[in-house]
Amino acid sequence: MKPYPKINAQRLLQRIADFAAIGATPAGGVNRQALSAEDRAARRLLAELAVARGFGIHQDAIANLFIRREGSNPSLPPILIGSHLDSQPTGGRFDGALGTLSAFEVLEALEDAGVVTERSVEVVSWTNEEGSRFSPGCMGSTAFVGAGDVRRWQDMHGADGAKLGDELAATLNALPEAGTQPIGHSVSAFVEVHIEQGPVLERTGVPIGIVTGVQGTKWLEISFIGEAAHAGTTPLEFRKDPMAAAAAAIAHLQLVVMPADPMARLTVGRMTVEPSSVNVIPSRVTFTVDIRHPQEDVLSSIEAQVDAECRASAERHMVDVRIAKRFDLAPGQFDLAIVDMIDNACRMLGVSNMKLVSGAFHDALFVSRVAPTAMIFVPCRDGISHNEAEFVAAENIEIGATVLLETTLALSKEQ
Amino acid sequence: MKPYPKINAQRLLQRIADFAAIGATPAGGVNRQALSAEDRAARRLLAELAVARGFGIHQDAIANLFIRREGSNPSLPPILIGSHLDSQPTGGRFDGALGTLSAFEVLEALEDAGVVTERSVEVVSWTNEEGSRFSPGCMGSTAFVGAGDVRRWQDMHGADGAKLGDELAATLNALPEAGTQPIGHSVSAFVEVHIEQGPVLERTGVPIGIVTGVQGTKWLEISFIGEAAHAGTTPLEFRKDPMAAAAAAIAHLQLVVMPADPMARLTVGRMTVEPSSVNVIPSRVTFTVDIRHPQEDVLSSIEAQVDAECRASAERHMVDVRIAKRFDLAPGQFDLAIVDMIDNACRMLGVSNMKLVSGAFHDALFVSRVAPTAMIFVPCRDGISHNEAEFVAAENIEIGATVLLETTLALSKEQ
Numbered sequence: 082m083k084p085y086p087k088i089n090a091q092r093l094l095q096r097i098a099d100f101a102a103i104g105a106t107p108a109g110g111v112n113r114q115a116l117s118a119e120d121r122a123a124r125r126l127l128a129e130l131a132v133a134r135g136f137g138i139h140q141d142a143i144a145n146l147f148i149r150r151e152g153s154n155p156s157l158p159p160i161l162i163g164s165h166l167d168s169q170p171t172g173g174r175f176d177g178a179l180g181t182l183s184a185f186e187v188l189e190a191l192e193d194a195g196v197v198t199e200r201s202v203e204v205v206s207w208t209n210e211e212g213s214r215f216s217p218g219c220m221g222s223t224a225f226v227g228a229g230d231v232r233r234w235q236d237m238h239g240a241d242g243a244k245l246g247d248e249l250a251a252t253l254n255a256l257p258e259a260g261t262q263p264i265g266h267s268v269s270a271f272v273e274v275h276i277e278q279g280p281v282l283e284r285t286g287v288p289i290g291i292v293t294g295v296q297g298t299k300w301l302e303i304s305f306i307g308e309a310a311h312a313g314t315t316p317l318e319f320r321k322d323p324m325a326a327a328a329a330a331i332a333h334l335q336l337v338v339m340p341a342d343p344m345a346r347l348t349v350g351r352m353t354v355e356p357s358s359v360n361v362i363p364s365r366v367t368f369t370v371d372i373r374h375p376q377e378d379v380l381s382s383i384e385a386q387v388d389a390e391c392r393a394s395a396e397r398h399m400v401d402v403r404i405a406k407r408f409d410l411a412p413g414q415f416d417l418a419i420v421d422m423i424d425n426a427c428r429m430l431g432v433s434n435m436k437l438v439s440g441a442f443h444d445a446l447f448v449s450r451v452a453p454t455a456m457i458f459v460p461c462r463d464g465i466s467h468n469e470a471e472f473v474a475a476e477n478i479e480i481g482a483t484v485l486l487e488t489t490l491a492l493s494k495e496q
Numbered sequence: 497m498k499p500y501p502k503i504n505a506q507r508l509l510q511r512i513a514d515f516a517a518i519g520a521t522p523a524g525g526v527n528r529q530a531l532s533a534e535d536r537a538a539r540r541l542l543a544e545l546a547v548a549r550g551f552g553i554h555q556d557a558i559a560n561l562f563i564r565r566e567g568s569n570p571s572l573p574p575i576l577i578g579s580h581l582d583s584q585p586t587g588g589r590f591d592g593a594l595g596t597l598s599a600f601e602v603l604e605a606l607e608d609a610g611v612v613t614e615r616s617v618e619v620v621s622w623t624n625e626e627g628s629r630f631s632p633g634c635m636g637s638t639a640f641v642g643a644g645d646v647r648r649w650q651d652m653h654g655a656d657g658a659k660l661g662d663e664l665a666a667t668l669n670a671l672p673e674a675g676t677q678p679i680g681h682s683v684s685a686f687v688e689v690h691i692e693q694g695p696v697l698e699r700t701g702v703p704i705g706i707v708t709g710v711q712g713t714k715w716l717e718i719s720f721i722g723e724a725a726h727a728g729t730t731p732l733e734f735r736k737d738p739m740a741a742a743a744a745a746i747a748h749l750q751l752v753v754m755p756a757d758p759m760a761r762l763t764v765g766r767m768t769v770e771p772s773s774v775n776v777i778p779s780r781v782t783f784t785v786d787i788r789h790p791q792e793d794v795l796s797s798i799e800a801q802v803d804a805e806c807r808a809s810a811e812r813h814m815v816d817v818r819i820a821k822r823f824d825l826a827p828g829q830f831d832l833a834i835v836d837m838i839d840n841a842c843r844m845l846g847v848s849n850m851k852l853v854s855g856a857f858h859d860a861l862f863v864s865r866v867a868p869t870a871m872i873f874v875p876c877r878d879g880i881s882h883n884e885a886e887f888v889a890a891e892n893i894e895i896g897a898t899v900l901l902e903t904t905l906a907l908s909k910e911q
Binding site for chain 1 (some may be wrong): 692693694695696699711713715725726727728729730731732734737739740742743744746747748750751754755758761763764765766767769772773774775776777778781784786788822854855856857879881882
């Protein structure tokens with residue numbers, strides 16, 4: 082009887098430490114931005130580890146990297162697991178790398194135990210999830226599902242002046258041993274392990290979040306336009322104060338939107354004031370509103386609520402208002418059958434879990450448009466992410482990888 | 497019988513145009529900052545006009561410029577009238593110059609009519625009222641009343657890198673014909689004509705504001721300090737959102753402070769947000785609050801109200817708050833007898849007027865600490881000032897100068 086496949090936690094933690102050394106920052110984080118020399122070094126290490134275990138390696142036109150362990154029926158679309166290896170400029174060591182290396186550990190655990198799966202299992206490292214060097218993020222998964230035009234991106238210049246086309250070519254050329262594969266090959270399922278990037282799991286003491294979908298997001302930019310005037314000489318009845326209008330609208334929205342719906346999110350993260358003088362009533366106040374909800378209809382009704390409240394406040398304060406939509410991403414629903422499989426895996430392992438909706442975007446959101454998809458979240462300390470202080474406890478890394486392994490085995494039994 | 501003295505409106509308007517040519521900006525305003533070459537050119541022109549009429553000219557250590565028409569009893573402290581000649585970098589042609597040239601026109605009108613006053617009448621042009629090149633503003637009048645130390649200012653560098661001591665010496669040396677006079681000589685009264693720099697006179701259709709005092713002003717800088725977190729992944733119960741706290745506090749204060757007291761002013765003119773990212777709950781929101789009131793006790797109670805509301809909002813939103821006072825200027829009360837004289841002058845002339853409290857600081861606020869003082873406001877278009885678009889109608893210029901002339905005559909009859 083063959084041994085039952087098992088995650089080697091020691092090996093996985095060592096891998097995470099080895100990858101964290103690539104682009105390591107003095108504060109303990111990583112700077113491994115998409116298509117940079119550091120990103121190429123991480124891809125090279127993953128490819129070498131893969132080749133050493135006899136796995137196949139392939140790249141597509143946007144440099145998504147696939148590590149393939151063949152199944153007994155290679156003609157079936159593979160099971161896809163993984164995440165990304167690129168980071169924010171002052172990113173943490175777990176965002177992306179944890180999911181990619183947990184997936185690679187699943188592949189090694191299957192290999193160690195000599196498990197034969199009918200479907201091949203592929204680990205993917207998606208290109209440019211973060212979008213901090215070249216915008217937009219989730220570029221690799223977007224291209225994979227046919228929603229982005231790689232040729233259109235070629236001439237883009239990054240924040241550091243580099244041209245995407247040049248950096249993409251250099252990245253592809255840096256792995257000459259990898260096979261080339263047409264973008265968007267068919268897969269039977271996609272499962273991504275990721276840190277939660279929020280506080281819910283940690284604060285409720287639950288090690289696994291089963292992600293049932295991704296919130297939809299809308300970004301609004303709202304300007305109130307009044308009339309600059311002297312703070313001392315202008316009585317209330319002659320004021321057209323856009324700051325008073327903005328504060329009233331924001332205060333009202335904070336009071337009504339989130340308290341009424343625990344799934345709703347509303348955040349004002351930016352505000353600029355003109356002319357920005359202590360003794361001058363502002364002429365213009367501009368701020369952003371980030372709204373999120375897992376249901377498209379509710380998200381639209383929150384947007385309408387923001388719109389109506391801002392217009393009402395502008396009218397009350399005798400100022401003008403302009404509202405522009407800067408970003409609009411529909412919510413994504415993950416696959417119920419995979420969610421059930423993850424749930425079953427947790428039950429079998431005796432691991433407590435809760436259902437969550439992701440508040441952040443992930444490659445899985447895009448892949449869910451073309452294949453049954455779900456995500457597994459593990460807690461990160463204080464919910465901190467996109468930060469060098471990002472931290473995940475070793476036991477939760479092991480639990481996350483183990484749940485991914487069991488889910489992969491369950492998927493491999495599905496026909 | 498001697499002719500009754502009369503303002504020569506044509507001459508006054510021409511003088512205003514002549515001075516507006518010194519430091520003229522393409523947009524029709526002036527850039528004649530304190531102690532600059534343009535400021536010196538304006539002082540030179542005023543001195544030459546004075547000498548041509550046989551008036552005396554004197555400077556003190558801070559370069560306040562005095563034009564003196566002798567009275568029949570030169571040993572009595574003179575009546576002082578005037579304003580300033582310096583401007584904001586993109587200032588208007590009336591702020592300061594109107595009051596200085598109206599006062600000079602009064603002197604010329606007295607001379608034209610051969611009026612003998614018992615007290616001498618002096619026109620003053622205070623140095624550096626604006627404070628835009630060298631801070632603080634009202635430097636000349638502050639020094640005049642003994643509240644500022646000229647030697648301490650010498651080493652100060654201006655916004656353009658110039659040293660105040662050098663520019664002050666160059667300014668004093670540019671008028672070698674002027675006598676030197678100890679700073680802070682005794683005066684019997686001070687009356688300043690100025691544009692309102694607010695909308696009240698224009699919008700109520702009244703040409704003269706009799707200023708009974710100057711509002712006290714306090715500037716507070718308030719920081720709400722929360723915790724940066726992801727806009728999508730952080731539910732309401734885990735948020736420590738300083739923007740929500742700031743908006744609630746500002747909205748509440750706007751609802752309660754000014755509506756309850758028509759003399760109160762509350763303005764939030766600046767706000768900065770950190771880290772200022774559309775999808776990140778801010779870690780810190782800092783804003784300024786400018787509060788004004790003519791009564792010291794009420795001003796202090798508004799300050800206490802701002803303090804209490806900010807602390808309450810911080811507590812409700814589970815964030816910290818820090819409140820710092822950046823500026824604190826007590827209200828000033830003008831002299832009731834001079835206010836009555838201006839009122840009588842208006843009645844005699846059939847000029848409608850209203851009592852006003854100045855919302856802006858003026859040299860008169862400082863002079864009022866050492867001598868009976870009042871101000872005469874004239875309307876400016878749309879209340880616009882500190883702006884190249886500043887405009888005063890010719891008829892109001894004539895009315896303002898005429899009221900100043902009558903008030904000066906009334907003061908000269910007082911013993």
